[in-house]
Amino acid sequence: MRRRRESFAWLARPNAVVGLSLLGVIGLLAIIGAAATPYDPLVLSYEDRLEAPSREHWLGTDQFGRDTFSRLAVAAGTSLTVSVLTVAFALVTGTLVGAVAGYVGGWCDRIVMMLVEALMAFPGILLALGIMAVIGPRRYGVVLALGLAYAPNVVRVVRGVVLSVREKEFVEASRALGNSGAYTVLSHVVPACISPLTVIGTAMFGGALLTESALSFLGLGVPPPAPTWGGMLSDATLYMSVAPWLSVFPGLAISATLLGVNLFGDALRDRLDPRMRGL
Amino acid sequence: MLTYTFKRLLMTVPTLVIVAMLVFALMRLVPGDPAAVMVGDLADPHVLEEVRRNLALDEPLLVQFGTWLGNLAKGDLGHSIMTGEPVLEAMLRRFGVTAQVVLFSIVLAVLVAIPAGLLAAWRQNTRLDLAMMFAVILCVSVPSFWMGILLILLFGVQLGWLPTIGYVSITEDFAAGIRYLALPVLALLLGEMASLTRMMRSSTLEVLRLEYITHARAKGLPEHLVLLRHALPNAFAPVLTLLGLMLGSLLGGAVVIETVFTLPGLGRFLVDGIYARDYPVVQGTLLLVAGLYVLANLVVDVLYPLFDPRVRL
Numbered sequence: 001m002r003r004r005r006e007s008f009a010w011l012a013r014p015n016a017v018v019g020l021s022l023l024g025v026i027g028l029l030a031i032i033g034a035a036a037t038p039y040d041p042l043v044l045s046y047e048d049r050l051e052a053p054s055r056e057h058w059l060g061t062d063q064f065g066r067d068t069f070s071r072l073a074v075a076a077g078t079s080l081t082v083s084v085l086t087v088a089f090a091l092v093t094g095t096l097v098g099a100v101a102g103y104v105g106g107w108c109d110r111i112v113m114m115l116v117e118a119l120m121a122f123p124g125i126l127l128a129l130g131i132m133a134v135i136g137p138r139r140y141g142v143v144l145a146l147g148l149a150y151a152p153n154v155v156r157v158v159r160g161v162v163l164s165v166r167e168k169e170f171v172e173a174s175r176a177l178g179n180s181g182a183y184t185v186l187s188h189v190v191p192a193c194i195s196p197l198t199v200i201g202t203a204m205f206g207g208a209l210l211t212e213s214a215l216s217f218l219g220l221g222v223p224p225p226a227p228t229w230g231g232m233l234s235d236a237t238l239y240m241s242v243a244p245w246l247s248v249f250p251g252l253a254i255s256a257t258l259l260g261v262n263l264f265g266d267a268l269r270d271r272l273d274p275r276m277r278g279l
Numbered sequence: 280m281l282t283y284t285f286k287r288l289l290m291t292v293p294t295l296v297i298v299a300m301l302v303f304a305l306m307r308l309v310p311g312d313p314a315a316v317m318v319g320d321l322a323d324p325h326v327l328e329e330v331r332r333n334l335a336l337d338e339p340l341l342v343q344f345g346t347w348l349g350n351l352a353k354g355d356l357g358h359s360i361m362t363g364e365p366v367l368e369a370m371l372r373r374f375g376v377t378a379q380v381v382l383f384s385i386v387l388a389v390l391v392a393i394p395a396g397l398l399a400a401w402r403q404n405t406r407l408d409l410a411m412m413f414a415v416i417l418c419v420s421v422p423s424f425w426m427g428i429l430l431i432l433l434f435g436v437q438l439g440w441l442p443t444i445g446y447v448s449i450t451e452d453f454a455a456g457i458r459y460l461a462l463p464v465l466a467l468l469l470g471e472m473a474s475l476t477r478m479m480r481s482s483t484l485e486v487l488r489l490e491y492i493t494h495a496r497a498k499g500l501p502e503h504l505v506l507l508r509h510a511l512p513n514a515f516a517p518v519l520t521l522l523g524l525m526l527g528s529l530l531g532g533a534v535v536i537e538t539v540f541t542l543p544g545l546g547r548f549l550v551d552g553i554y555a556r557d558y559p560v561v562q563g564t565l566l567l568v569a570g571l572y573v574l575a576n577l578v579v580d581v582l583y584p585l586f587d588p589r590v591r592l
Contacts, residue, residue, distance in 0.1 A: 114293050114294065114297055115297060117293075117294045117297070118294050118297035118298045118300075118301055119301070121294060121298050121569045121570075121572055121573045122298075122565070122568070122569045122572070123527040123528060123530050123531030123568065123572060124527075124528075124531060125531040125532075125534060125535070126530070126531055126534065126549075126565060126568055126569070129534065129549065129550070129553060130302070130305055130561065130565050131305070132553070133309075133552075133553040133556075133558075133561050134305055134306075134308050134309050210422055213422060214422065214424060214534075214535045217424055217535060217538075218534075218535060218538060218550055219554075220550075220553060233424070233425060233428060236428070237428060237431075237539070240428070240431065240432055240436050241436050244432055244436065247428045247429070247432060248429075250425075251421075251422070251425030251428065251429070254422055254425060255420050255421045255422065255425065258419075258420035258421075258422070259416065259417065259420035262416055262419055262420050263416065266416070
């Protein structure tokens with residue numbers, strides 16, 4: 001009982017508390033966006049164009065009279081979904097490829113690593129832009145583009161862990177018991193990757209969210225009319241002198257999410273990798 | 280040293296070839312006739328025929344790749360569909376703008392982050408250190424394009440101190456050029472400076488624990504000499520690696536920042552190319568940026584043993 005409490009004590013550290021609260025607020029925003037927003041985020045209303053924040057429209061309205069708060073809430077859901085799916089895609093494909101490369105070794109490993117090296121030669125957003133250029137702006141295209149940009153990191157980490165445990169006795173024991181190679185990798189080798197993967201998964205989530213916003217800022221992410229934080233910022237730049245609040249709230253939402261992820265990620269890293277504590 | 284450099288150089292070749300192969304494959308995934316993709320749908324049939332021959336489209340895929348690689352080696356990246364000018368020339372001209380933004384950002388980030396990180400580590404767990412680390416995590420969390428928008432709002436729209444869009448070359452008019460570069464560089468810089476400061480702090484902390492530092496202090500060396508002469512050189516090596524990686528995120532960040540500030544740089548060129556389905560431009564910029572990134576990391580790796588003699592390949 002006591003041990004259990006101890007293993008969750010890190011969640012009470014200030015970084016973890018603030019980080020999780022921020023993520024909680026954004027999560028709540030996304031739930032509001034999915035359940036019920038005060039106004040329809042897509043309905044245009046020319047009488048209400050570019051209104052300043054007021055009691056009716058808490059965060060004002062945009063150039064088409066759409067309610068900023070409602071759009072922000074719906075966009076939260078979009079951003080979080082795209083980022084979660086991206087991380088899931090990168091983790092699954094990266095783990096499979098990395099585990100196979102590390103376990104099989106030889107030529108297979110060398111070819112995979114050369115490919116990984118080459119993919120990592122593209123700054124993440126550039127690779128994603130290149131892929132979006134080919135497939136065109138699509139909601140799930142973004143997941144594919146970002147996932148492919150982030151998977152090489154996962155391959156590298158998983159392969160490294162697999163190489164370091166491959167020759168350990170417990171792996172040999174599993175093989176000696178007659179288990180297949182695939183079973184051994186999945187049930188004895190992959191679990192050793194969980195703790196490093198949690199750390200880079202958190203970092204990737206932040207990176208994916210940031211890159212997704214940048215892509216939609218450039219008009220190459222989730223296509224309109226679906227509201228996105230990046231897309232809202234991009235629209236807002238046209239009205240900076242008449243409606244400066246439009247440029248503030250979506251950016252605040254992105255930064256709050258990233259701050260939450262970074263704080264939580266730091267706390268998590270301290271917990272899982274105590275050597276890094278305080279560094 | 281020479282063998283190390285040579286080996287590292289040799290390792291770069293397959294990476295560059297695969298980078299080229301990836302870009303080639305990506306462009307072939309574009310739906311439609313590859314020749315039409317490269318010259319646009321409205322091109323004259325004769326031109327189309329010539330490009331088809333130039334790309335060796337009747338040959339097997341491997342031969343096509345070889346031909347394409349040969350053209351690449353000659354510097355022939357095709358012509359822009361938008362403007363008709365050779366892609367390589369257009370890219371190099373625009374690269375000047377991006378290079379200025381990125382170089383100013385790196386130099387300023389290093390100049391601030393190295394002393395800041397050293398100071399934070401030296402004063403570890405004091406109020407100063409905590410305040411700096413708070414500022415770091417805040418800066419890391421603000422996307423550079425939003426920072427750019429906020430800077431435009433403050434300095435351009437509200438105060439009217441600095442121009443917010445457009446560009447003047449610093450070779451033509453230095454003072455005006457700097458005024459145009461100030462905000463984009465600042466926007467791009469803050470996040471990178473913050474992560475560099477954090478890296479410098481943690482690597483200094485690791486060095487300060489070592490016995491030779493205790494020894495240096497025990498023999499009565501003044502604290503600033505301990506830090507500057509003994510801690511700094513060893514703490515710098517890991518930061519050097521981060522600098523190489525940072526170039527990637529700066530080049531990526533420049534893509535968005537150039538759009539915010541309408542700078543005529545490489546990133547803006549790529550984004551315009553994507554909007555206009557100008558695939559020769561997309562292909563060329565992807566190749567150039569990836570190539571630059573690989574070469575920069577090669578330089579970092581080659582320089583690394585100078586700072587950390589323990590490293591041998």
